[in-house]
Amino acid sequence: MRLYRGLARVFPRSFSAKLMTVVFIGVHVPLLGLLLWMAVSGHYQRDTMWTVVGVVLGATLVGTAMAMMALYRLMAPLRQAADALEAYYDEQRLPHLPDLGHDEIGRLLRSINRNLHGVDAGLRDLRRSVLLDPLTQALNRRGCEQALADSAQLAQSRRQPLSLFVVDLDNLKPINDAHGHLAGDQVLVRLVESARQWLQPGDWIGRWGGDEFVLAVHASHAVACVRLRHWLAVLAAESGEQMPLKASAGGAAYRPGEDLREVYRRADAAMYRAKYAGGARLLCEPD
Missing domain, CATH: 3.30.70.270 (Reverse transcriptase/Diguanylate cyclase domain)
Structure with missing residues (x-):
């Protein structure tokens, strides 16, 4: 939770940005360590070292961009779930979220579907009990x-x-x-x-x-x-x-x-x- 709260101060409205920051740091901190070791060890000629640095840096930047794009797409179910919750709160429109399997995201979507349908049924029963006469089922x-x-x-x-x-x-x-x-x-x-x-x-x-x-x-x-x-x-x-x-x-x-x-x-x-x-x-x- 500390990591999440810390990143929330920097990116308060985007979970995707938080994930991408973690990926970026996770990829480039080891790279910076490699560059520092190469500079200190002196085992590489300067031209060779900068060539290696350029190739590795370019490859990691491309890889990071591709990973960020993939993460953004993987988070589509979470965005859909958030939209469904807001739609039910604003318009009482029940969601029909897709069944995406048995991982954490799939369980989350099924849970939202099941719980919101249960809440909606309970609210309908409550409205009926509040507004209907129990004997005749006419309005009270x-x-x-x-x-x-x-x-x-x-x-x-x-x-x-x-x-x-x-x-x-x-x-x-x-x-x-x-x-x-x-x-x-x-x-x-x-x-x-x-x-x-x-x-x-x-x-x-x-x-x-x-x-x-x-x-x-x-x-x-x-x-x-x-x-x-x-x-x-x-x-x-x-x-x-x-x-x-x-x-x-x-x-x-x-x-x-x-x-x-x-x-x-x-x-x-x-x-x-x-x-x-x-x-x-x-x-x-x-x-």
């Missing part, structure tokens, strides 16, 4: 907030309409009381699965908490409300007579630049108006 509240911010940004940048809906089940407690909490959990799961059958790419559903869900639909408000009404009717029809599923829902259209808490507040207020009006219905602004 934190995931809803992040997705709503992303949807609003998309709506503004591409000038796409966005409608937000708050859906609250009217009769989850009676279902739990009559059929048990496992049946109530199955109702929540079925609700999310049913929504995903008609939601379009970019749309999403999340469990805001308890039996309250939030849906974002990238469509005109009138079209989005029609889809929600049809979905609620399908849910009620599919649930059957023994366990009918009723829900109150409210919808509000996102206004570009509007505070996201305000659009949620308007949709939530519409949902409560629907509930106070008897439930099992959707009220959309300006309904």
Whole structure:
């Protein structure tokens, strides 16, 4: 480490320069020793000595240059590994480094490939656990907030309409009381699965908490409300007579630049108006 640290002071940004310096010194220190011995011993005539010196010096310089070029090429896998690590850090882009055998470089590249893929899989699992509801696999509240911010940004940048809906089940407690909490959990799961059958790419559903869900639909408000009404009717029809599923829902259209808490507040207020009006219905602004 002392040698590395010493050379790092001279060549702080290039490992190749460090290697080449070691090669240069390793080749030319013995040469300087030879020249010194020849000069001191006096066994060689001056002309002969300088001829030998010139030939040896030229040969070693050529050999050193060739060795440095070869070392630079041999270090290509290390440069590729460094680029792959930086790409993953900056862009979360997984590397596909080549398998170069079983020497130190090959082991290093395989280790980087394996470890970064493992880290990436762990991060994906962590994101899912942080942003998804464990029961329904819909977005949880934190995931809803992040997705709503992303949807609003998309709506503004591409000038796409966005409608937000708050859906609250009217009769989850009676279902739990009559059929048990496992049946109530199955109702929540079925609700999310049913929504995903008609939601379009970019749309999403999340469990805001308890039996309250939030849906974002990238469509005109009138079209989005029609889809929600049809979905609620399908849910009620599919649930059957023994366990009918009723829900109150409210919808509000996102206004570009509007505070996201305000659009949620308007949709939530519409949902409560629907509930106070008897439930099992959707009220959309300006309904």
